Amino acid sequence: MFSQEFMRNALLAGTFVALACGVSGWFVVLRGQVFAGDALSHVAFPGALAAAAAGIDERAGLFAATVAMGAGIGVIGGRRLGGAAGGEHAAGPADDTTIGIVFTFILGLGVFFLTLFSRGSGGGAGIQAAHTLFGSIFGLTAGAALLAAGVALAVTLGTVLIARPLLFASVAPEVAAARGVPTRLLGVGFLVILGVVAAEASQVVGALLLLGLLAAPAGASQRLARSPFAGMGLSALMAVGAMWGGLVLSYAVPSLPPGSSIVAIAVVIYYAVRIIT
Amino acid sequence: MSTPAEVAAPTLTLNLAHDVGEVLEYHFMINALLAGGIVAVMAGLVGWLTVVRRETFAGHTLSLMAFPGASSALLIGVPVAWGYFVCCGAGALAIGRFSDRATGSFNEESVGIGMVQALALALGFLFLSLYSGVLGSLENLLFGNPLGVSDAQLTTLAIVAAVVVLALGVLARPLLFASVDPDVARARGVPVKALSAAFLLLLGLAVAATSQITGPLLVFALLVMPAATAQALTARPGLSLALTVLLGLAIVWLGMGLAYFSVYPAACFITGGAFVVYLLVRLLGATRRRLIARRLGPLAPPPVPEGVIA
Numbered sequence: 001m002f003s004q005e006f007m008r009n010a011l012l013a014g015t016f017v018a019l020a021c022g023v024s025g026w027f028v029v030l031r032g033q034v035f036a037g038d039a040l041s042h043v044a045f046p047g048a049l050a051a052a053a054a055g056i057d058e059r060a061g062l063f064a065a066t067v068a069m070g071a072g073i074g075v076i077g078g079r080r081l082g083g084a085a086g087g088e089h090a091a092g093p094a095d096d097t098t099i100g101i102v103f104t105f106i107l108g109l110g111v112f113f114l115t116l117f118s119r120g121s122g123g124g125a126g127i128q129a130a131h132t133l134f135g136s137i138f139g140l141t142a143g144a145a146l147l148a149a150g151v152a153l154a155v156t157l158g159t160v161l162i163a164r165p166l167l168f169a170s171v172a173p174e175v176a177a178a179r180g181v182p183t184r185l186l187g188v189g190f191l192v193i194l195g196v197v198a199a200e201a202s203q204v205v206g207a208l209l210l211l212g213l214l215a216a217p218a219g220a221s222q223r224l225a226r227s228p229f230a231g232m233g234l235s236a237l238m239a240v241g242a243m244w245g246g247l248v249l250s251y252a253v254p255s256l257p258p259g260s261s262i263v264a265i266a267v268v269i270y271y272a273v274r275i276i277t
Numbered sequence: 278m279s280t281p282a283e284v285a286a287p288t289l290t291l292n293l294a295h296d297v298g299e300v301l302e303y304h305f306m307i308n309a310l311l312a313g314g315i316v317a318v319m320a321g322l323v324g325w326l327t328v329v330r331r332e333t334f335a336g337h338t339l340s341l342m343a344f345p346g347a348s349s350a351l352l353i354g355v356p357v358a359w360g361y362f363v364c365c366g367a368g369a370l371a372i373g374r375f376s377d378r379a380t381g382s383f384n385e386e387s388v389g390i391g392m393v394q395a396l397a398l399a400l401g402f403l404f405l406s407l408y409s410g411v412l413g414s415l416e417n418l419l420f421g422n423p424l425g426v427s428d429a430q431l432t433t434l435a436i437v438a439a440v441v442v443l444a445l446g447v448l449a450r451p452l453l454f455a456s457v458d459p460d461v462a463r464a465r466g467v468p469v470k471a472l473s474a475a476f477l478l479l480l481g482l483a484v485a486a487t488s489q490i491t492g493p494l495l496v497f498a499l500l501v502m503p504a505a506t507a508q509a510l511t512a513r514p515g516l517s518l519a520l521t522v523l524l525g526l527a528i529v530w531l532g533m534g535l536a537y538f539s540v541y542p543a544a545c546f547i548t549g550g551a552f553v554v555y556l557l558v559r560l561l562g563a564t565r566r567r568l569i570a571r572r573l574g575p576l577a578p579p580p581v582p583e584g585v586i587a
Contacts, residue, residue: 034387035334038394097505100333101555104497108548111495115541208341209402212395219388257406263399267392
């Protein structure tokens with residue numbers, strides 16, 4: 001299995017992307033931003049299509065769209081999205097309507113770009129769209145895999161670096177603000193990081209399936225771990241485990257698409273933990 | 278029956294009556310407009326409650342159920358619409374198990390909904406790759422094909438819409454009570470949990486029907502945008518409900534009319550139109566509040582929050 005170059009590339013990129021998803025996903029669940037994460041991941045799709053229609057590198061569009069969306073959600077919902085700890089107002093369900101409306105509009109732009117692009121390219125548009133939606137981890141070149149791993153590692157380190165103040169700002173936003181922690185800035189910064197994670201991960205598991213990798217290990221680890229940093233570690237561990245398991249499973253059974261098996265394993269872990277606890 | 282492809286590149290003229298007449302000459306356009314109207318009314322009514330109940334994430338997840346629905350229907354060879362309705366119904370039941378707000382925290386609930394979505398999409402992708410036959414255009418699967426609604430599909434849509442609207446009418450009062458103040462409603466003996474499950478089921482049906490017009494990814498254009506716009510305009514429930522339906526109808530029919538004269542899909546125009554109206558209303562509302570606050574000076578009471586309950 002390791003003698004295949006595509007498999008080595010997939011494992012390299014997959015491991016670090018899963019690590020980034022596990023660590024940032026832990027905060028996503030803690031801060032009650034699952035829907036925001038979902039919206040960010042879907043926005044990768046019109047981003048990639050817009051880049052394809054404009055004839056530039058698909059990844060430029062991916063990153064531009066998700067980072068802009070992350071910053072947008074952070075700035076618009078800054079006051080309410082700051083909180084967590086299950087409080088009805090802190091978790092900001094009211095903002096869900098705004099998030100839903102904005103990302104639906106951006107997906108509408110995606111349809112526009114898909115039409116624009118398919119008029120110029122014949123049959124290539126459909127394949128391009130399918131790749132963006134469902135990822136193509138077995139199709140990564142060595143250079144792309146190395147780049148993906150590097151960006152994912154940087155994002156993971158970035159999250160760990162702001163972990164302490166972000167944790168404070170997530171659990172007790174008012175107290176943190178009173179103690180001089182820049183809660184608003186942290187909130188926006190975290191969503192920008194999440195945008196980068198979404199752009200990275202959508203190349204691996206696709207814009208539609210990414211939520212499973214982001215929320216399932218984190219949700220499971222929130223039920224198991226007692227301390228925050230143990231929780232983050234456990235979440236990352238489970239994400240990487242789901243990634244490896246999914247890759248090996250899809251290698252063994254070629255008719256199983258890797259995106260499906262990775263996400264399915266992550267969700268099965270979540271349900272198993274839910275039943276146990 | 279003519280299909281859009283057979284119509285020789287229609288062009289928009291300055292004579293509105295002529296343009297409307299041309300659109301109404303085609304059977305497929307009449308079907309599209311009727312289907313759009315039915316869906317706009319149903320989605321508006323259900324969506325209005327969705328916004329009040331803050332269940333947009335559940336609505337989005339249910340809309341993605343259309344994806345495994347369509348691909349499993351293709352795989353076993355039954356009409357795609359059946360797959361839509363069965364999977365959206367099953368998704369509604371699955372989400373219902375996680376939406377007990379009395380015990381679970383909001384975070385727990387949204388992770389539960391997210392898991393239903395992730396599993397459904399993973400299965401959908403699996404079915405799609407197992408299906409080796411010719412896949413109709415991915416665009417149609419993702420973004421709907423309102424200009425290709427058959428007579429049989431129209432009948433199905435009408436029946437589903439009638440059932441949903443009738444059920445909403447029967448449940449309206451206790452449902453609104455349970456949505457606005459679940460704790461008091463529970464204390465008064467209203468079956469909040471059963472109502473919540475029933476509403477999710479209605480939402481699933483409405484979303485499955487809407488998917489056929491706008492595609493699964495853009496159902497919010499008819500489900501959430503008109504309702505959010507109307508609720509930002511007025512706090513009176515009856516008025517904002519009526520506004521929601523009127524807005525939905527106007528957006529759908531205008532969008533389809535424009536799509537007829539252009540190469541871009543109707544979903545583009547419907548989503549764009551709904552978003553522009555929403556944005557205008559929000560901007561006007563913000564400007565008006567600022568002007569009032571300035572006139573009343575620093576002693577002014579805090580601005581009244583917009584929307585009915587939001």
